[in-house]
Amino acid sequence: MRKCRPVWILSVFTGLLLAGCGGAGETDSASGGKMEVYASLYPLAFFAEQIGGEHIQVHNLVPTGVEPHHYEPTAKDLASLSESDLFIYNGAGFEAWIEKTKSVLNEDRTRVVDTTESIDLLSASETSPAQEEHEEREHHDESEGEHEHDHSHYDKDPHVWLDPVRAKKQASVIRDALIEKDPKHKEDYQANYKDLAAKLDDLDQTFAENVKQGETDTFIVSHAAFGYLADRYGLKQVPVSGLSPSDEPSAKELKKIVKVARENDIQYIFFETLVSGKVADTVKKEVGARPLTLNPLGGLTRKQEAEGENYFSIMKQNAENLAKGLEAE
Incomplete structure (x- = not known):
């Protein structure tokens, strides 16, 4: 992960950004009078x-x-964000840049919403046992004066949106924020949320039914994004990398993963779409497993966007691939 820009760079922009901010309730004419909403992550958008x-x-x-x-906001991103009416972000430590970004926003203009603030989060060690080993190894390296690893660590697992039930809670937070900012359209927001919630309930049912037919409850993934999914449906996620895709396992950790794969007769290893899977590919060769895609839905590829894919179409594909990986009948 790229290192965060120095605080002084953001400070330079603060005065310029706030100078262009209007009062609460004002909208940009370019948006046709609509409320300007910014999101830090595709599922939230x-x-x-x-x-x-x-x-x-x-x-x-x-x-x-x-x-x-x-990702890290650019000066242009911050300039646009300063003109927003509502800014929704994931929270749980996912956006390492969030506090600096908040400092350039006018709270009278922009309502800032943490979508996981009221959700019971899983600890990083619960969803990614290897995370503790990464941190212990890194701490040892630093104490020995070795080069610092460019890893991102989390106290909590931030990948909440991959559990349809918790995702519904995030959506309800967004609904409430929209109503608070724009009460005159409250009924529309409530009705639209009801439709979205019903689709998330159906998705939850699809995952539950697919998982129930599986011959195994263990799956190997390229990075530990699916802890909430595993927690929801009683599965065991075995990640090659930690909670950040940039975390690479040690030789000892890789050996453990290969052992688990062989003991559970794992036939598939799940890869992602936006990150390379070089280390996971090594595991695949060691075990002889075949590749499948399990998309963490942090964002869409250009191809997916062009083909009209969205959260539900990709999550349904995830459910199908997970069933195949679990050897469901």
């Missing part, structure tokens, strides 16, 4: 679009094709 409908203009800060763990 999608939920906002579904709930806000014709009343809002939604912008995803992370560009198409960019892995969100590696």
Whole structure:
């Protein structure tokens, strides 16, 4: 992950950004009078679009094709964000840049919402046991004066949106924020949320039914993004990397993963779309497993966007591939 820019760079922009901020309730004429909503992550942008409908203009800060763990706002992003009416972010430590970004926003203009603040989060060690080993190894290396690893660590697992039930809670937070900011369209926001919630309930049922037919409860993934999915459906996630895709396992950790794969007769290893799977590919060769895609949905690729894919179409494909990986009948 890229290192964060020095605080002074953000400070330079603060005065310039705030000078252009209007008061609460003002909208940009370019948006046709719609509420300007920014999101830090694709799933949140999608939920906002579904709930806000014709009343809002939604912008995803992370560009198409960019892995969100590696994203950091540019000066242009901050300038646009300072003119927003609502800014929704994932929380749980996912956006390492969030506090600096908040400092350039006018709270009278922009309502900032943490979508996981009221959700019971899983600890990093619960969803990625290898995370503790990464941190212990890194701490040892630093104490010995070795080069610091460019890893990103989390106290909590931030990948909440991959559990349909918890994702519904995130969506409800977005609904409430839209209503608070724009109460005159409350009924529309409530009705749209109800439709979205029903689809998330159906998705939850699909995962539950697929998992129930599986011959195994263990699956290997290229990075530990699926802890909430595993927790929801009683599965065991075995990640090659930690909670950030940039975390690479040690030789000892790789040996453990290969052992688990062989003991559980794992036939498939799940890869992602926005990150390379060089280390996971090594495991695949060691075990002889075949590749499948399990998309963490941090964002869409340009191809997916062009083909009209969205959160639900990709999650349904995830459910099908997970069933195959679990050897469901």
